[in-house]
Amino acid sequence: MSQTTDPSPVSGFPRLDWVDEALLPALRGAVQGLPEAESLVARYHRGWCEADGSPRTADPGGGKAVRPALTLLSAVAAGAAPAVAVPGAVAVELVHDFTLLHDDVIDGDTLRRHRPAAWSLFGTPAAVLTGDALLVAALRALADVPAGAAAAAVQELIGTLDELVEGQSRDVAFEKAHGVTVADYLVMAAGKTGALMGCACALGGLLAGAGPGRVGGLREFGRRLGVAFQCADDVLGIWGRTARSGKPVGADLAARKKSLPVVAALAARGPAAGRLRALYRAPHPLTGDDIALARHLIEEAGGRRAAEDEARRQLTAALRALSRARPTADAYRQLHDIAWAMTHRES
Amino acid sequence: MSQTTDPSPVSGFPRLDWVDEALLPALRGAVQGLPEAESLVARYHRGWCEADGSPRTADPGGGKAVRPALTLLSAVAAGAAPAVAVPGAVAVELVHDFTLLHDDVIDGDTLRRHRPAAWSLFGTPAAVLTGDALLVAALRALADVPAGAAAAAVQELIGTLDELVEGQSRDVAFEKAHGVTVADYLVMAAGKTGALMGCACALGGLLAGAGPGRVGGLREFGRRLGVAFQCADDVLGIWGRTARSGKPVGADLAARKKSLPVVAALAARGPAAGRLRALYRAPHPLTGDDIALARHLIEEAGGRRAAEDEARRQLTAALRALSRARPTADAYRQLHDIAWAMTHRES
Structure with missing residues (x-):
């Protein structure tokens, strides 16, 4: 199938207004069903x-509902x-919010979506309590599905939660570990980010009554x-032109976060990699000049290239898997466009 | 049925060694299945x-496994x-540990089971992450039950989690609220403590294949x-002779916690209730003398009697409901003895 071999570019992020229209009444209902104090924090x-x-007067939209769009x-x-x-x-979407609320507590991050973290x-x-409440509300949303789909849907989510916990645990451990490899990183990312997007898509198939092959x-x-x-x-966290995920560019480097370009560069040979390792081992906080130097060394050691190549490989594999699910032509096109936009936000 | 009208005393807490023997291999397996860092915190x-x-060299037993005993x-x-x-x-038991870990964070309690809180x-x-991991492990334990029981068991747990979140939210709100009534307290306690013990018993019935009436x-x-x-x-938190739940006697009063004797006394008429309200409204931290005075005023205003009466009423209603489930005679006797011991720990 030629359409899977090389994703073609589209201009900008697809309009997801129809997703918001389908999603928001049910999502608002779930959030308003929380106890009052937790509902306020969630909203x-x-x-x-x-x-x-x-x-809110400005930008009342919240984040892009990418995961719900994948499900629908x-x-x-x-x-x-x-x-x-x-x-x-x-x-x-509720599970995503649960992970963001708890992750910001766990990582001590003070900014989320360009505003103070909850x-x-x-x-x-x-x-903490709002995160718990959102997780339970997510389980409730699936448990209330009519007919026979509820059990399989809840099972799918429980398996995903297992992976999210494991992924978050690995992510925390990474920040203290030495000698993290690209393979380690990919396992972590599969748990921390891949599992919930996989769940989003599988739930769409399950609730549509698709068989195991298609759901897989x-x-x-x-x-x-x-x-x-x-x-x-x-x-983007290192070389993005604009702030993304509500965090300033360079914040990952300032926190010496082991993102993929860093992991790949630290594991590389050559003088740039050696200087980067010394910088990351230094006991003092990184200055603005240190961060600029680190950005340069990571690129010189091949970290940026490695991460861009990996993103491309994973996207190609994603679209190949999508073809195996024999999607309708229109759905394929829309899923393809979302996938492309998610991985080429500044192209 | 005469056995339900008035519970008779037994000496001390029933031996639950057989519960530990049945429970521990599976419980250890679940805890050891967590990611390494979270497994250590949980252990x-x-x-x-x-x-x-x-x-541990001293007292390696951990808490009494009351909820698992109720299930079995x-x-x-x-x-x-x-x-x-x-x-x-x-x-x-995993859900109970999840609630304790998060509640201690939420309440800022530094002691748990006579040791520093995790x-x-x-x-x-x-x-936070260990609590999340334990909650997910609890869902996993039920989702892995063979045959048709898994779906109903997971549904039972999800309903309970809804109530736990609501109960914890009410408990937090209580500490800031004025005019909390005994009825408010009972709704909170039904969510925060009743729901999980109800779930423990219902799951035992469900996994035994009992019908809805018996499970109910x-x-x-x-x-x-x-x-x-x-x-x-x-x-016991106010008048206990020994520390219970790993917290010192009087800690509830020092924290101005709205436990049942306090709620009942604050809502009472008469001079003792009035003096207690003034003490609870005072802006300064309570001294040792204040706590001794509060203890006296609560008793004089009838708070202790009200709480003891309520405990007795609830226990009688519990045993009446147990009879409706038509338990085997031996199981009735053992459940009765546990229920008695849980509500008469210093008798």
């Missing part, structure tokens, strides 16, 4: 309101109407796409 | 090891062998028992 975190509960389009790919997959779309405004206790193809598409996205996001 | 929290992972005995009550309910026993030794990030009776027994236990525990 703030999503960008639906200010910290005091008043409506995966249902379409399996020949169903997107509406059947709304509970799955709600569940993955814990830094509402306190760690509120962020959709899951693999989402997993590979998640890893491709993470590799590309790591590149 | 420390359970009292299985010191903070550095070395075996509920299966026996429904005519099955306890072994069929082991995954349920593992799940409720977060105070390993840090908040480690305690077992669930109600556990819920009422949980509330009775919480009422009795609140009394």
Whole structure:
């Protein structure tokens, strides 16, 4: 199938207004069903309101609903109407928010989506309990699915949660570890980012009533796409022209984060890699000049190239898996465009 | 049925060695299946090891496995062998540990089971992630149950998690609220303590293949028992002769915690209640003398009597619900003895 061999560029991120229209009523219902205090934290975190509960005047949209879009389009790919997959779309978005709330506590990150992270405004206790509440609400969304699909959908999510915990644990351990390899990184990214995108796609197939082969193809598409996205996001975190994920460019380097370009460069041979290793081992905080030097050394040691190549490989594998799921032509095109946009945000 | 009208005293807590023998291999397997860092925190929290992972020399038992005992005995009550309910026993114990780890973070409590709380030794990030990992492991334990029981068991747990989140949210809100009533307290206790004990009993019935009526009776027994236990525990927190739950007697008062005797006394008429309200409204931290005075005022305003009466009422209702589940005679006797011991720990 020629369409899988080399993804072709599209201009900008696809319009996902129809996803918001299908998703938002159910998502708002789930968030408003939380206890009052946790509902406020969740709505703030999503960008639906200010910290005091008043409506946001600027940019009220929140993040792009990429995972829900994958779920709804995966249902379409399996020949169903997107509406059947709304509970799955709600569940993955709630789980995503759960991971962001807890991860910001765990990593001590004070910025999220260009605003103060929830814990830094509402306190760690509120962020922990809201995360718990969102995770439970996600399980509830799937448990309430009618007919026989609920059990398989809940099982899919539980398997994913296992991987998310494992991925987050590896990510925390990475920051203290020496000698992290590119292979280690890919296992971590598969858990931390790939698992939930794989779940998003598999749930779309499951709720559409697709068989195991098709669901497996959709899951693999989402997993590979998640890893491709993470590799590309790591590149933007160092060389992006604009802030992404609500964090300033260079923040990953300042925190000596072991993103893929860094891991690949630290493991490389040659003088640039050696100087980078010395810089990363130095006990002092990195200055602005150190960060600029690190950026240069990582590129010279081949870290940027390695990450871009890996993103491309994973995207190609993702689209190959998508073809195996025999999607409808229209769904293929839309999933392809989203996948491309997620991995080429500054192309 | 005369046995339900008035519970008779037994001497001390029933021996639960057989529960440990049935439970521990599966529980250890689940905890050791966590990522390495989270497994260490979980094992420390359970009292299985010191903070550095070395075996504990003193009191290596950890807490009493009350919830798993309820699960296994509920299966026996429904005519099955306890072994069929082991995954349920593992799940409720893991969920209990999840709630303790996160609650200690949320409440800032530094002591748990007479040792430093996990977060105070390993840090908040480690305690949050370990709690998440235990919750997911609990879901996994039930999802892996063979045959058709898994779906109903996972549904039961999801409903319980909803209530736990709601109960914890109410508990946090209580500490800032004025005018909390005894009715408010009972709703909170039903969520925070009753729901998981109800789940423990219902899972035993479900995994034994019991029908909805019997499962409902077992669930109600556990819920009422949980509330009775919480009422009795609140009394011990103020007038206990020995430290309970690993926290010093008087700690609840020092923290101005709205336990049942306090709620009942604050809502009472008369001069003692008035003086207590003034003490609780005072802006300064409570001194040792203040705490002794509060203890006296709560008793004089009828708070202790109200809590003891409520514990008795809930225990009677629990045993009535247990009878409705038509348990085998031997299981009834054992569940009765556990319920009695849980609510009369210093009798």
